[in-house]
Amino acid sequence: MSTAQIGAGTPPETRSAARRRHDGVVAGLVKAYREVPAGTRVRLGKRTSNLFRFGAPTTEVVHLDTAGLAGVIEVDRESRTADVQGMCTYEDLVAATLPHGLMPLVVPQLKTITLGGAVTGLGIESTSFRHGLPHESVLEMDVLTPAGELVTAAATGEHADLYAAFANSYGTLGYALRIRIELQPVKKYVRLTHHRFRTAEEATEALGRFADQDFLDGTVFSPTEHYVSVGEFVDEPLPGARVSDYTGMDVFYRSLQTRPVDHLTTHDYLWRWDTDWFWCSRAFGVQVPAVRRLWPKRYRRSDVYRRLVALDQRYQASNTVRRRLGQPEEEMVIQDVEIPTGRLPEFLAEFHEHVGITPVWLCPLQLRGERTWPLYPMEPHTPYVNVGFWSSVPITRGATEEELADPTIRTKHNRFVEDLVARLDGHKSLYSTVHYDEAEFWERYNGAAYRAVKERYDPEGRVPDLYTKVGGGA
Numbered sequence: 001m002s003t004a005q006i007g008a009g010t011p012p013e014t015r016s017a018a019r020r021r022h023d024g025v026v027a028g029l030v031k032a033y034r035e036v037p038a039g040t041r042v043r044l045g046k047r048t049s050n051l052f053r054f055g056a057p058t059t060e061v062v063h064l065d066t067a068g069l070a071g072v073i074e075v076d077r078e079s080r081t082a083d084v085q086g087m088c089t090y091e092d093l094v095a096a097t098l099p100h101g102l103m104p105l106v107v108p109q110l111k112t113i114t115l116g117g118a119v120t121g122l123g124i125e126s127t128s129f130r131h132g133l134p135h136e137s138v139l140e141m142d143v144l145t146p147a148g149e150l151v152t153a154a155a156t157g158e159h160a161d162l163y164a165a166f167a168n169s170y171g172t173l174g175y176a177l178r179i180r181i182e183l184q185p186v187k188k189y190v191r192l193t194h195h196r197f198r199t200a201e202e203a204t205e206a207l208g209r210f211a212d213q214d215f216l217d218g219t220v221f222s223p224t225e226h227y228v229s230v231g232e233f234v235d236e237p238l239p240g241a242r243v244s245d246y247t248g249m250d251v252f253y254r255s256l257q258t259r260p261v262d263h264l265t266t267h268d269y270l271w272r273w274d275t276d277w278f279w280c281s282r283a284f285g286v287q288v289p290a291v292r293r294l295w296p297k298r299y300r301r302s303d304v305y306r307r308l309v310a311l312d313q314r315y316q317a318s319n320t321v322r323r324r325l326g327q328p329e330e331e332m333v334i335q336d337v338e339i340p341t342g343r344l345p346e347f348l349a350e351f352h353e354h355v356g357i358t359p360v361w362l363c364p365l366q367l368r369g370e371r372t373w374p375l376y377p378m379e380p381h382t383p384y385v386n387v388g389f390w391s392s393v394p395i396t397r398g399a400t401e402e403e404l405a406d407p408t409i410r411t412k413h414n415r416f417v418e419d420l421v422a423r424l425d426g427h428k429s430l431y432s433t434v435h436y437d438e439a440e441f442w443e444r445y446n447g448a449a450y451r452a453v454k455e456r457y458d459p460e461g462r463v464p465d466l467y468t469k470v471g472g473g474a
Contacts, residue, residue, distance in 0.1 A: 093447065
């Protein structure tokens with residue numbers, strides 16, 4: 001049996017009615033896009049963003065209304081697939097699939113990441129060691145190209161080049177309006193076991209040893225405190241075990257240190273990191289019990305914290321306060337990088353010494369099969385570990401005004417990370433700041449393959465290219 005739903009909270013519709021409604025919204029969007037004068041910059045209007053590139057706001061952009069493209073068209077239980085609109089958040093997607101006993105193969109950690117965003121900008125979570133990245137479970141997608149054409153791209157066929165290059169293109173090759181994805185069956189609960197290790201070498205070995213489980217990730221609290229968290233679908237908790245809820249006073253990442261075995265509902269497991277934005281809610285005092293009691297529960301979520309960070313970066317409020325208190329300004333170091341698993345201990349050793357952010361998230365991943373993706377060149381059958389770190393680091397204490405005027409001093413930790421990743425044959429996600437020069441960028445992200453697809457689907461250059469968008473603030 002199949003069901004369809006467009007928009008969070010709307011009643012189920014018949015498949016044909018849902019499809020007709022979707023097609024009507026798409027027709028209106030395509031028409032609006034084609035009516036925008038040539039030379040005018042265009043963006044799809046989104047309620048939320050999970051990017052960490054805070055350029056100056058610009059008014060010379062036309063924002064197209066995508067409110068009607070934020071739902072699930074159909075969940076097909078028999079084929080284990082879903083047709084999903086591109087602006088649908090994973091929060092709404094999971095709400096539509098779980099009642100069918102299904103979930104996407106990879107559910108990124110934060111509720112307001114959209115399916116289209118995860119496919120064009122990459123996403124990852126604790127099933128990525130089994131199922132790769134979100135774009136690898138895409139069966140086909142309808143894409144509005146920069147030239148104003150609506151095409152259906154799949155692994156084979158006329159637009160296979162667009163399908164292959166879409167991952168890591170960040171909207172510069174078009175916008176996904178409908179995406180058909182594979183789903184996987186789930187059980188009601190997830191049993192978690194947190195294994196503690198003293199050294200990075202021991203934790204790295206464990207990431208390979210537990211690769212037959214349903215979920216796998218890790219957390220590094222210090223150079224001598226590492227946890228590998230193993231998740232398993234179960235029908236019921238162990239006898240006498242409590243089912244944890246980390247949307248209240250308890251903070252999930254702290255439980256790793258105190259609860260060797262834990263149980264969550266599958267829904268709460270998928271969103272275990274969102275309530276406190278991993279551990280980043282501590283910057284707002286939300287992990288202080290007195291503050292947490294007063295902070296409304298509905299506002300304990302990643303999109304709220306991200307908006308606060310965006311305001312701070314726009315007005316440089318935190319650094320202004322630090323200067324007035326005689327403290328060094330701080331550089332935001334918010335990055336996710338992929339490191340070959342065998343070189344993870346090297347990365348962590350240098351990262352602890354030169355950057356020093358803790359905690360750090362570890363998420364093992366591997367491509368699903370033989371297929372590779374040209375704009376994010378990972379090797380098949382090669383295990384990697386995503387290392388995520390999201391905080392700020394003091395700029396050199398005692399720097400003069402002249403030294404602070406040099407932009408390199410404000411980006412030295414991010415540049416160190418980029419150099420370290422390159423030395424270890426890794427890759428860097430592009431959702432945050434990028435400091436490569438243009439030649440190095442295109443060398444790392446397959447400029448030749450990108451340009452061939454860009455020229456086909458954006459021959460007039462209506463949308464900025466990838467380097468301009470992620471490196472030049474477009």
